[in-house]
Amino acid sequence: MPDLRYERVRKVFRARNAEVVALNDVSFVIFEGELFCLLGPSGCGKTTLLRCTAGLERLDGGRIYYGEMDFTAIPPFRRNIGMVFQNYALYPHMSVYENVAYPLRIRKLPRKEIDRRVREIMELVGLPGVLRRNPSELSGGQQQRVALARALVYQPKLLLLDEPLANLDAKLKVYMRTEIRRIQKQARVTTLYVTHDQQEAMAIADRLGVMESGVVRQIGTPDEIYDDPSNEFVAGFIGEMNFFPAKIVSLNGNELVVEVGSARKCKSIRARAEPRGERVTVALRPEHLRISPPTSGEGAFRGRIQVIQFLGKFVRYQVAISGSEALVEVDMPDAVPGLHEGAEAVLDFDSQDMLVFSEGERIA
Ligand SMILES: Nc1ncnc2c1ncn2[C@@H]1O[C@H](COP(=O)(O)OP(=O)(O)O)[C@@H](O)[C@H]1O
Ligand SMILES: [Mg+2]
Structure with a gap:
């Protein structure tokens, strides 16, 4: 009641x-x-x-x-x-x-x-x-x-x-x-x-x-x-969030494909969602990004580690990537071997974890 x-x-x-x-x-x-x-x-x-x-x-x-x-x-x-x-x-x-x-x-x-x-x-x-x-x-x-x-x-x-x-x-x-x-x-x-x-x-x-x-x-x-x-x-107001500019590549049925960084990622679009224009924003929580040494292959982003913080339950990496003023925050359960401050690194994520916004409203 x-x-x-x-x-x-x-x-x-x-x-x-x-x-x-x-x-x-x-x-x-x-x-x-x-x-x-x-x-x-x-x-x-x-x-x-x-x-x-x-x-x-x-x-x-x-x-x-x-x-x-x-x-x-x-x-x-x-x-x-x-x-x-x-x-x-x-x-x-x-x-x-x-x-x-x-x-x-x-x-x-x-x-x-x-x-x-x-x-x-x-x-x-x-x-x-x-x-x-x-x-x-x-x-x-x-x-x-x-x-x-x-x-x-x-x-x-x-x-x-x-x-x-x-x-x-x-x-x-x-x-x-x-x-x-x-x-x-x-x-x-x-x-x-x-x-x-x-x-x-x-x-x-x-x-x-x-x-x-x-x-x-x-x-x-x-x-x-x-x-x-x-x-x-x-x-952006609740918890920590990384935002990336992205572009809609295609929308077939409810399959939305976006280009973010150098990767293409696919996710189901929400019921009744209507993208306005091809420019969108992809958001990812720090715990949904992964960081690894550049030798490990391809990822959505490539950047340089600015700060590593050992915060007890997890390790936070702050990474500068080109085209973004804000440092990207990545939380890993443990320190990753081969990564240190100043080193190059590759960032990636599972497409299911990304949130997609069109003109501020959630579409996927
Ligand atoms: N008595 C008032 N006269 C004029 N403007 C007011 C008055 N009280 C609040 N405002 C304005 O209304 C808006 C909301 O204020 P308020 O409810 O105090 O916000 P909050 O509590 O979320 O900080 C603000 O822009 C504030 O300047
Ligand atoms: Mg108040």
Whole structure:
């Protein structure tokens, strides 16, 4: 069952003479209990969508539904939403206990019930022992747990998180994202989580939406988005990707043959895909390229190794090839004998692993 439904949501900001279309007909659903991540570069409209959901911005078009209810007709304070922002915004003059109790006090719950709920939620976020402290006496990670407790203590229908880990250091970030997922699943609260950090989104989301300039470019599970990006923007934004200019040689039935580097590669074209023109782009993940010494024969590309990095689980080769400014990245499970920095090498790949894009849209 969809819990939250966005239908052609539109938001335009007018600043001086310029118009910014922050949300351009955004449509998707979030299911009950789901942790949905909205991912995209800075300025693509993520915060605006959260603020529209919370009722802090008025829509210029479209609707947001909660179940059967038209959310847009409900004032913000009746929407029963919990929110957490990047800067924790705890009340500095109140104890942790009072911070978390605050939403219950304004809802006029009995004192005993408030006490029970505050203790229960602090248990859930894993911080039962700091109730009497002040926020300033807590670490960044602890403050973020308190902010989460305060957002969840009145059992909201929806939880909105805007870059909640942005102020934490790298190691704590990795730990806290697992914690947020655990807490979200235990609280069983439908959640919209906004971030520009693709690793973070991939690590915690049940499903995610990738945004670019006010438009949702793809929705899917982390797996689907990584393995099967539907356009060049998503392919480049998620994970590491090498892009090569290529040319369509032929299209017979659904057999597409492209010329990439000095090789011809064949792959089935997608249903309903229509190439526009003969120029296309071929994309390959570093783990889908192979590197070998030039003596081993032919490959799609020939180049010179600039850098070899031993990264533990794999070895990364960065290779300069002619006609491409960016270095090509190749990940191999082990170091390849006979290859060193400065050496010439040959790169190749299996045609099944290549992704083909025509004018930015995936065709094979
Ligand atoms: N109050 C505002 N007035 C004018 N422009 C705004 C306002 N809020 C956001 N914008 C613009 O809308 C676009 C989306 O912003 P935002 O939703 O904050 O992006 P994100 O959260 O993805 O970084 C940006 O171009 C931003 O400059
Ligand atoms: Mg933002």
